Amino acid sequence: MRRVVLVTGGSRGIGAATVRRLAQLGFDVAFTYRTAKTEAEAVAREAEALGRRALPLPLDLEDLSRIKPTVDAVAEALGGLHVLVNNAGYVQRVPPESLSLEDWERMIRVGLTAPFLFIQAAVPHMKKAGWGRIVNVSSLRALTGSPHGAHYAAAKAGLLGLTKSFALALAPYGITVNAVCPGFVNTDINREQLRTRGQQILSQIPLGRVAQPEEVAALIAFLCTEEAGYITGATLSINGGLRMD
Numbered sequence: 283m284r285r286v287v288l289v290t291g292g293s294r295g296i297g298a299a300t301v302r303r304l305a306q307l308g309f310d311v312a313f314t315y316r317t318a319k320t321e322a323e324a325v326a327r328e329a330e331a332l333g334r335r336a337l338p339l340p341l342d343l344e345d346l347s348r349i350k351p352t353v354d355a356v357a358e359a360l361g362g363l364h365v366l367v368n369n370a371g372y373v374q375r376v377p378p379e380s381l382s383l384e385d386w387e388r389m390i391r392v393g394l395t396a397p398f399l400f401i402q403a404a405v406p407h408m409k410k411a412g413w414g415r416i417v418n419v420s421s422l423r424a425l426t427g428s429p430h431g432a433h434y435a436a437a438k439a440g441l442l443g444l445t446k447s448f449a450l451a452l453a454p455y456g457i458t459v460n461a462v463c464p465g466f467v468n469t470d471i472n473r474e475q476l477r478t479r480g481q482q483i484l485s486q487i488p489l490g491r492v493a494q495p496e497e498v499a500a501l502i503a504f505l506c507t508e509e510a511g512y513i514t515g516a517t518l519s520i521n522g523g524l525r526m527d
């Protein structure tokens with residue numbers, strides 16, 4: 283049976299690597315992007331070259347009202363929905379004491395409320411299939427906090443509670459729900475930080491390097507497979523040893 287995955291933020295970075303990896307594993311792939319249309323179309327062509335169906339969908343996660351219609355449209359177009367990867371996200375460096383309510387609310391909307399609504403919309407399709415996998419991309423910052431991103435750390439920590447709660451609720455239906463917490467990954471999201479503080483950051487990472495997006499994608503993709511069926515409610519760190527729990 284061909285399984286269908288929906289990845290949010292599949293145009294670049296970890297999301298694009300995840301779409302590629304899951305296409306290699308045989309999944310038909312739908313994914314959202316916000317601005318990077320050219321990159322999204324290139325990722326879709328790569329999946330199609332592997333013989334998969336690919337559906338890139340423009341969607342700004344701030345527009346919560348479009349989430350359920352988007353999920354239903356994917357299931358309609360590709361004949362079901364079996365896997366959801368909540369990956370899209372952004373960072374914003376602001377000291378907590380000067381963080382505006384507007385910036386706080388936008389981060390929580392995109393980083394926590396949107397994933398919640400994606401899960402809610404995806405679950406009926408997974409229940410119908412009698413099988414499902416949900417992976418939420420959290421962050422090392424959920425575990426450590428962030429002096430310049432309280433809203434980011436709060437949204438990512440919220441994702442861990444969301445993950446465990448849905449894992450409990452969905453276990454009877456053969457649906458697993460897990461979270462991954464990447465440390466520093468070589469993507470656009472922290473390009474500036476790595477450029478300005480690269481040496482300092484590397485000196486704190488026992489493995490002495492940042493991760494490649496493909497390494498995080500491999501972990502996410504494993505959680506989406508049949509073989510990962512006994513892992514649920516887990517928080518899996520992938521951080522080069524930066525924090526060992």
Ligand SMILES: NC(=O)c1ccc[n+]([C@@H]2O[C@H](COP(=O)([O-])OP(=O)(O)OC[C@H]3O[C@@H](n4cnc5c(N)ncnc54)[C@H](OP(=O)(O)O)[C@@H]3O)[C@@H](O)[C@H]2O)c1
Binds near residue numbers: 316
């Ligand atoms: N890179 C790291 O070191 C790191 C570490 C820990 C956790 N993470 C998490 O990993 C996930 C992926 O990050 P990344 O490093 O791959 O970042 P990235 O290369 O900047 O890619 C971010 C993706 O999210 C999409 N996106 C951003 N804001 C969006 C919005 N408001 N609505 C819809 N889509 C939006 C982007 O779409 P467009 O490109 O089309 O605009 C893009 O596809 C994020 O949740 C991030 O917090 C990353």
